[in-house]
Amino acid sequence: MKVSVIKNVLDANDRLAADNKALFDDKKVYVINLMSSPGAGKTTLVERTIVALQDQYKIGVIEGDIQDTCDADRVARLGIPVVQINTGGACHIDGNMVREALPTFDLAALDLLIVENVGNLVCPAEFKIGENEKVMILSTPEGSDKPAKYPLMFREAAVMIINKMDLMPYVDFNLEKAKKDALTINPKLKIFEVSCKTSGGLTGWIEWLSAQITTYKKS
Amino acid sequence: MKVSVIKNVLDANDRLAADNKALFDDKKVYVINLMSSPGAGKTTLVERTIVALQDQYKIGVIEGDIQDTCDADRVARLGIPVVQINTGGACHIDGNMVREALPTFDLAALDLLIVENVGNLVCPAEFKIGENEKVMILSTPEGSDKPAKYPLMFREAAVMIINKMDLMPYVDFNLEKAKKDALTINPKLKIFEVSCKTSGGLTGWIEWLSAQITTYKKS
Numbered sequence: 001m002k003v004s005v006i007k008n009v010l011d012a013n014d015r016l017a018a019d020n021k022a023l024f025d026d027k028k029v030y031v032i033n034l035m036s037s038p039g040a041g042k043t044t045l046v047e048r049t050i051v052a053l054q055d056q057y058k059i060g061v062i063e064g065d066i067q068d069t070c071d072a073d074r075v076a077r078l079g080i081p082v083v084q085i086n087t088g089g090a091c092h093i094d095g096n097m098v099r100e101a102l103p104t105f106d107l108a109a110l111d112l113l114i115v116e117n118v119g120n121l122v123c124p125a126e127f128k129i130g131e132n133e134k135v136m137i138l139s140t141p142e143g144s145d146k147p148a149k150y151p152l153m154f155r156e157a158a159v160m161i162i163n164k165m166d167l168m169p170y171v172d173f174n175l176e177k178a179k180k181d182a183l184t185i186n187p188k189l190k191i192f193e194v195s196c197k198t199s200g201g202l203t204g205w206i207e208w209l210s211a212q213i214t215t216y217k218k219s
Numbered sequence: 220m221k222v223s224v225i226k227n228v229l230d231a232n233d234r235l236a237a238d239n240k241a242l243f244d245d246k247k248v249y250v251i252n253l254m255s256s257p258g259a260g261k262t263t264l265v266e267r268t269i270v271a272l273q274d275q276y277k278i279g280v281i282e283g284d285i286q287d288t289c290d291a292d293r294v295a296r297l298g299i300p301v302v303q304i305n306t307g308g309a310c311h312i313d314g315n316m317v318r319e320a321l322p323t324f325d326l327a328a329l330d331l332l333i334v335e336n337v338g339n340l341v342c343p344a345e346f347k348i349g350e351n352e353k354v355m356i357l358s359t360p361e362g363s364d365k366p367a368k369y370p371l372m373f374r375e376a377a378v379m380i381i382n383k384m385d386l387m388p389y390v391d392f393n394l395e396k397a398k399k400d401a402l403t404i405n406p407k408l409k410i411f412e413v414s415c416k417t418s419g420g421l422t423g424w425i426e427w428l429s430a431q432i433t434t435y436k437k438s
Contacts, residue, residue, distance in 0.1 A: 037256045037257045037258065037338070037340075037361075038256045038340045038361055038362075038365055038368070038369065039256065039358075039360060039361025039362045039365060065368055066341065066368065066369060066370075066371075067367075067368070067370065068367050068368055070364055070367065070368070089345075089371070091310065091339070091341035091342050118341065119256070119340065119341075119368070119369075120310070120339060120340070120341055120342075121256075121257045121338065121339070122285065122310035122337065122338075122339055122342075123310050123339075123341075123342070126308075139258075139360065141258060141358065141360035141383065141386065142256075142257055142258025143257075143258045145289055146257055146258060148286075148287050148289065149257070149284055149285065149286070149287055149289070149338070150257065150285060150338075151285075151286065152285075152308070164360065166389070167360065167386065167389055167390070170385070170386055170389050171386070172416075197391075
């Protein structure tokens, strides 16, 4: 008797992600999958983005954490619908976790869904969730060697946000090297240099995201 | 016919790790498994530790990275035997990877083996490699919410090194909260506050490690 073998768990995930994407396209919800190391500034970027765009677009958020709800609590304070996924040990969000979270949203009423992944510069890059774009944050205290050491994340992302530019005087971060190495891996990578703490440089990111949503809605 | 199922990949890893540990105990090599988020300062701590202890102990290093050899190159400059494990996508080092690396060392001539894991605050905590102790670094720019969000790492570690204390004036890091939350998860956790950049506070860590090696050698 022939035994079926699932050769690649990623293939199975890709099918779920494609189902999610079809649903998002039907409802015209633009989705970003936001990834970074722990503590690079994902939740603060989400907060700043909501404040900048919530008069213009209806926004929802999925927060991914191994446990606890402190990031979701921060987002909820801004009056935004938010679902917390507790992965219970898993180091990334996958297509099925997002699918399970979707019934709690009124998708037809959303323009933008931000999925904040588990803090991890490795595994989340491997799992599609049905997003339009992957966006990653590199923070200056992490060091400029990160593109060379974690290439998949930089290859998969459409956008690299270099955060904590306010710390540049105090850390050894070679900005030109980080950008050059990231662009060698992914020549199409869009780069924004920001400080989520001071809000410096965020206009470029907000304008890019707004243009993406507008173009997608018309498509 | 009865079908055998490997219920837990971690059980299989535990057996390999136990084999490694038996070998280390036979040769009296004290082993630490060093873990943190990307860019928290693992390699700099390894460099400082080698410089402080290489006159007293014979030290070897295993560097774990998804790809490249830049950390191993840094260690090799100090004249220390070092092996680079390139995990090729895997987000952690496991017992088998360490086993594969061991024949390149003269274990009988080593007192201390430092294994620098892949930069990841999640998965490495799940995989034993045959170490005496797990040591983890939390750096101040990552934020003081990390123990609550990544509890397994803080539960598994014997030591938490709080690094980048020199950045305290420029980041929002609640030192007391970080320590309190970590100790709630793991009351036995030994904590050192250091700056690997300025070498501030490293004496306590070096003395602790030296005492551990001495006690182990006598056991």
